[in-house]
Amino acid sequence: MVQYRHGMNVTQIKPDRQTCAICPRECSLAEGETGNCRARRNVGGRVAPLAYGRPCAVAIDPMEKKPLYHFRPGKSILSIGTAGCNLHCLNCQNSDISQVSPGQVGYEALSPCDLVSLMERSRTNAVAYTYNEPLVAFEYVLDCAKAVRDAGGENVLVSAGYVNEGPLAELLPYLDAANIDLKTMSEEGYLSNCGVHRDPVLKTLKAIAVSDAVLEVTDLVIPGFNDSERDIREWCAFVAGELGSGVPVHFSRFFPRYRMIDRPPTPLSTLSRCGEIAKEAGLEYVYIGNVDEDADTFCPSCGTMLIKRRGFDVLSNAIENNRCPGCGREIYGRF
Numbered sequence: 001m002v003q004y005r006h007g008m009n010v011t012q013i014k015p016d017r018q019t020c021a022i023c024p025r026e027c028s029l030a031e032g033e034t035g036n037c038r039a040r041r042n043v044g045g046r047v048a049p050l051a052y053g054r055p056c057a058v059a060i061d062p063m064e065k066k067p068l069y070h071f072r073p074g075k076s077i078l079s080i081g082t083a084g085c086n087l088h089c090l091n092c093q094n095s096d097i098s099q100v101s102p103g104q105v106g107y108e109a110l111s112p113c114d115l116v117s118l119m120e121r122s123r124t125n126a127v128a129y130t131y132n133e134p135l136v137a138f139e140y141v142l143d144c145a146k147a148v149r150d151a152g153g154e155n156v157l158v159s160a161g162y163v164n165e166g167p168l169a170e171l172l173p174y175l176d177a178a179n180i181d182l183k184t185m186s187e188e189g190y191l192s193n194c195g196v197h198r199d200p201v202l203k204t205l206k207a208i209a210v211s212d213a214v215l216e217v218t219d220l221v222i223p224g225f226n227d228s229e230r231d232i233r234e235w236c237a238f239v240a241g242e243l244g245s246g247v248p249v250h251f252s253r254f255f256p257r258y259r260m261i262d263r264p265p266t267p268l269s270t271l272s273r274c275g276e277i278a279k280e281a282g283l284e285y286v287y288i289g290n291v292d293e294d295a296d297t298f299c300p301s302c303g304t305m306l307i308k309r310r311g312f313d314v315l316s317n318a319i320e321n322n323r324c325p326g327c328g329r330e331i332y333g334r335f
């Protein structure tokens with residue numbers, strides 16, 4: 001197990017306190033104290049993840065469920081999650097594991113080596129770090145990602161992106177794809193709903209966009225929170241302008257959950273409008289998620305249907321060598 005060290009590893013600010021360098025909260029922890037994410041503790045002068053080698057969720061999912069539509073479409077992926085999160089979104093969809101500490105949930109003992117064996121036995125050849133905020137168990141994710149890469153597998157991160165630049169830079173060389181939530185373009189919205197600042201998330205998105213990893217971005221569209229025409233337009237302008245018009249985007253339907261049960265599911269008309277705004281902004285691959293509609297992939301240049309889906313199943317994939325068979329245009333992603 002590695003101990004993540006930002007510059008000099010853990011920064012010591014007082015003899016008996018250590019600052020965790022994983023995310024911008026930078027919790028200052030006395031011996032035995034646990035951070036805001038409930039997932040990291042100062043033990044013997046080192047801030048370490050409580051869930052190292054102890055995922056509480058292990059499953060094999062369709063790649064499309066992450067959601068990733070431009071990375072190995074139709075393949076399955078071994079997916080693991082741990083307990084805890086550094087965000088506390090009122091609408092959390094996985095609060096039973098994200099808003100508790102690792103000691104409050106059952107777990108499966110799974111070292112990085114065990115994970116590789118499981119990946120090989122399950123014939124998935126890829127691992128997703130997902131379900132909660134994976135990066136609160138940063139050292140475990142990093143060690144797993146290295147082991148998976150050494151074994152010839154691929155790594156996928158599904159994250160809210162609230163992470164410091166140092167650990168992200170350390171993990172990026174091992175990432176093959178990522179789906180990052182961009183919950184709103186409003187700083188006030190991030191603070192009121194998630195308890196964190198917006199800008200570190202924007203930095204994470206920009207860093208992944210210029211890396212070798214395939215990036216897709218998700219917006220859970222919540223009535224009365226982030227569904228205004230202005231918010232959606234700003235969201236799309238940021239993705240198109242700062243990340244690239246070829247980055248696939250997912251507008252996902254909200255359902256009342258956890259502490260946000262005061263409003264209805266997102267109207268389908270709102271999601272359709274999001275799709276229209278995204279296309280007006282120049283985004284080339286726009287998907288609507290959490291709905292009973294199939295989301296096919298089309299060539300942005302000639303309109304050829306490239307990938308036909310039914311739910312999470314891929315019925316056909318016409319992409320050849322990352323290109324449209326109709327016009328030869330390069331298609332963003334890894335197929």
Ligand code: SF4
Pocket residue numbers: 020021022023024025026027034035036037038039040086135136
């Ligand atoms: S990862 Fe957890 S312990 Fe570390 S700074 Fe963030 S909230 Fe605090």
